[in-house]
Amino acid sequence: xxxxxxxxxxxxxKEGQNVTLSCEQNLNHDAMYWYRQDPGQGxxxxxxxxxxxxxxxxxxxxGYSVSRExxxxxxxxxxxxxxxxxxxxxxxxxxxxxNKNIQYFGAGTRLSxx
Amino acid sequence: DAKTTQPNSMESNEEEPVHLPCNxxxxxxxxxxxxxxxxxxxxPEYVIHGLTSNVNNRMASLAIAEDRKxxxxxxxxxxxxxAAVYYCIRPMNAGNMLTFGGGTRLMVKP
Numbered sequence: 001x002x003x004x005x006x007x008x009x010x011x012x013x014k015e016g017q018n019v020t021l022s023c024e025q026n027l028n029h030d031a032m033y034w035y036r037q038d039p040g041q042g043x044x045x046x047x048x049x050x051x052x053x054x055x056x057x058x059x060x061x062x063g064y065s066v067s068r069e070x071x072x073x074x075x076x077x078x079x080x081x082x083x084x085x086x087x088x089x090x091x092x093x094x095x096x097x098x099n100k101n102i103q104y105f106g107a108g109t110r111l112s113x114x
Numbered sequence: 115d116a117k118t119t120q121p122n123s124m125e126s127n128e129e130e131p132v133h134l135p136c137n138x139x140x141x142x143x144x145x146x147x148x149x150x151x152x153x154x155x156x157x158p159e160y161v162i163h164g165l166t167s168n169v170n171n172r173m174a175s176l177a178i179a180e181d182r183k184x185x186x187x188x189x190x191x192x193x194x195x196x197a198a199v200y201y202c203i204r205p206m207n208a209g210n211m212l213t214f215g216g217g218t219r220l221m222v223k224p
Binding site for chain 2: 045048102104108
């Protein structure tokens with residue numbers, strides 16, 4: 001089945017540690033996105049990529065890094081510089097060829113600090 | 115700036131219709147209105163979108179005001195599984211990005 005796969009579902013980070021969240025899609029979408037969601041809040045955009053080998057900062061990029069070496073993959077690294085990383089992280093993708101902007105989301109990764 | 119305004123929460127009884135309002139008074143002529151919903155501990159899922167005309171699909175109906183400054187998502191018969199946060203969204207000015215505000219938390223009572 002086509003879709004977006006995020007892994008792991010749950011992740012724990014120790015102080016000073018970098019962790020990487022995986023996001024893979026087989027929808028042949030050009031654009032991919034990372035969002036952060038805090039309890040009871042809406043989604044905030046961290047990074048996005050409209051095409052392979054290119055990505056842009058969103059509203060809250062500090063303390064995060066991404067790469068887009070393959071069309072199917074858009075991993076997010078939460079670095080030790082992100083002092084409050086506990087949140088629900090969501091990856092999404094859509095097609096640049098459509099003006100309808102329908103985004104498809106993964107099931108999310110819940111990150112906690114030990 | 116989500117550029118849309120929704121009530122924080124609404125309640126409905128099971129098997130009754132639900133009308134979820136959204137104000138988007140600064141919308142441009144070419145902006146689509148999108149609705150997504152997010153079930154607990156899941157990623158958001160697309161519900162419906164429209165430009166000017168009312169729209170129907172298997173999940174819901176979307177009624178767009180004639181001046182396009184507001185819209186209403188209609189669930190014809192609410193079920194317990196419809197309890198979720200519903201987001202009304204306009205695309206950002208450039209590209210395909212969507213800005214998610216706080217949405218409306220729908221509670222469905224049996």
